[in-house]
Amino acid sequence: MAKKTFRMAINEAIAQEMRRDPTVIVMGEDNAGGMGAPGEDDAWGGVLGVTKGLMPEFGRERVLDTPITESAFIGAAVGAAATGLRPVAELMFVDFMGVCLDQIYNQAGKFRYMFGGKAVTPLVIRTMFGAGFRAASQHSQCLYPVFTHFPGLKVVIPSSPYEAKGLMIQSIRDDDPVIFFEHKVMYDDEEEVPDESYTIPFGEANLTREGDDVTIVAFGRMVKLANQVADSLAGDGIGCTVVDPRTTSPLDTETILECVADTGRLVVVDEANPRCSMASDIAALVAENAFDALKAPIRMVTAPHTPVPFSPDLEDLYIPTPEKIEAAVREVAGRG
């Protein structure tokens, strides 16, 4: 087993699936790069290099660069998925989903149900999300709550390189459309990732820390921050269970409710805007189903309800931090 970055883990997962299954194809803007240009082929490998090396191995027929025309090529990926291929399409930044949303939620997400179970749409849309890159309002949003809202879509948010590889392979093999969220600040994160192929099932939360006092549910990059807080508070005698749901659709409600039943306290950490977020969704779930277990009000740690600001000074204030998570945990634990 070798250390691999988040970027490499995703790349390896796609490459292994492409070797295994000839119907898996990749498409997106500059996913190889250099199309029609005088210099190098595979010049980019995607804007942050995640698909680099796929085109040289699998050829331009299976790694398709596209013009900048998201409605058409994301829609083409949907159509191809419904007719025999397994596309892994890249919507470069999730912020661009507005350009092609119809093809995702009205088409891909509804085929199976609307056609009476006769259609499958084995599609993966990979997309970059999240703040921290100084990329400003139209390149920094989270938006996974929006996709979670649409029935028929599956929504995956890996929290580490190991998770990313297993969840990506699962996503490619899944017969429903999957939106795969890659936090742009995590691409260089490294950890041990097995060389062989493995899957991580959807809808099974991972407990990254276990403790008796407070349950922290966190998503994507926020899992890392929650772990940090759990580790530092353990020294202070506050035990935290950190729940990484891995997928928001399907959502492992059972594990969340069990953990809250054990600890009686809940903090939800969600980098998205707070209204109609995963934070508010999980708060509602727990309030409805585990109210009696609660020893303190539920606390949500989220971004403010604003667009993502450009200025580094403001962006740092925007993103949930370990300090904000710790304060919330101490408060619900009565140790403020």
Add this chain to the structure above:
Amino acid sequence: MQLSRGMQLSREELLRAYRGMRTIRDFEERVHDEFAAGTIPGFVHLYAGEEASAIGVCLDLEDKDRIASTHRGHGHCIAKGCDVTGMMMEIYGRRDGLCGGKGGSMHIADLAKGMMGANGIVGGGPPLVCGAALSAKTLKTGGVAVGFVGDGGSNQGTTLESYNLARVWNLPAVFVVEDNGYAESTASGWAVAGDQLKRAEAFGMPGRRVDGHDFFEVYDAAKEAIDRARAGDGPSLIHVCLNRYYGHFEGDAMTYRGEGEVDRLRAERDSLALFRKRVSEAGLIESGQLDDIDREVALIIDGAVAASKAAPAPTLADLTTDVYVSY
């Protein structure tokens, strides 16, 4: 050959055009250096090499005329009269930036100047241009709206839909396709099916192709299109062929470009050098006057950078202003 209307501009107008192009060039070269030195955060897309397009198109526009720009927007901002210190401060994320530090390089706007914003969404601008043109037409302001898109952006559905809408509503709009040969690392020769002018023709719009290094060619085409729009005769398209001197964004290693491509472009396709040659050959302006402008502009850019570095950052109180947040 018809005499260039650009060559008939007054001395003052020509000097203003040169000053604008020099300001864009210096601004971008300086942002490049500062980014490399690590003082500028985020994504920055430079317009160096493309100056004649922004200035040629915008020279005659007034504040009541609107433009919508792209991610590569600094040149359009300067051409439309945005304050360069305010722009630089914005790029540095300062509180006194044109957008309070909330927008950054990709979202600089100054609505009072008719600059409706750079845009992080490729193809985000053209529909807004239809709207601005509709306002001008409905409110009878006499204004026009100009939308810049790249060769890459020319393929977005929003752009093609906007051509159609502008024609159907007979809007006072001008679509400027700035074709710098690449969208990120992808060549426009590969990604653009058909031909930009035939696209215009297919939507019933007049179209003209110009050398985007040549201020005079751009100006002439823009004047014709803007006059047409102002006269109520509807939209047109200008296909501007030009080059970018830097990468797609700062940090792009540009391995997709040909060997020596950029050096050759800088030597042979330089809008500022071409402008100097044209005006001196025609005996319109002596080079000493242009040298004076070069010196003045350099000082202005120095001042803008120094002011930006010294300027205060926004604070927590600024995070939740300008948006409805209480609920």
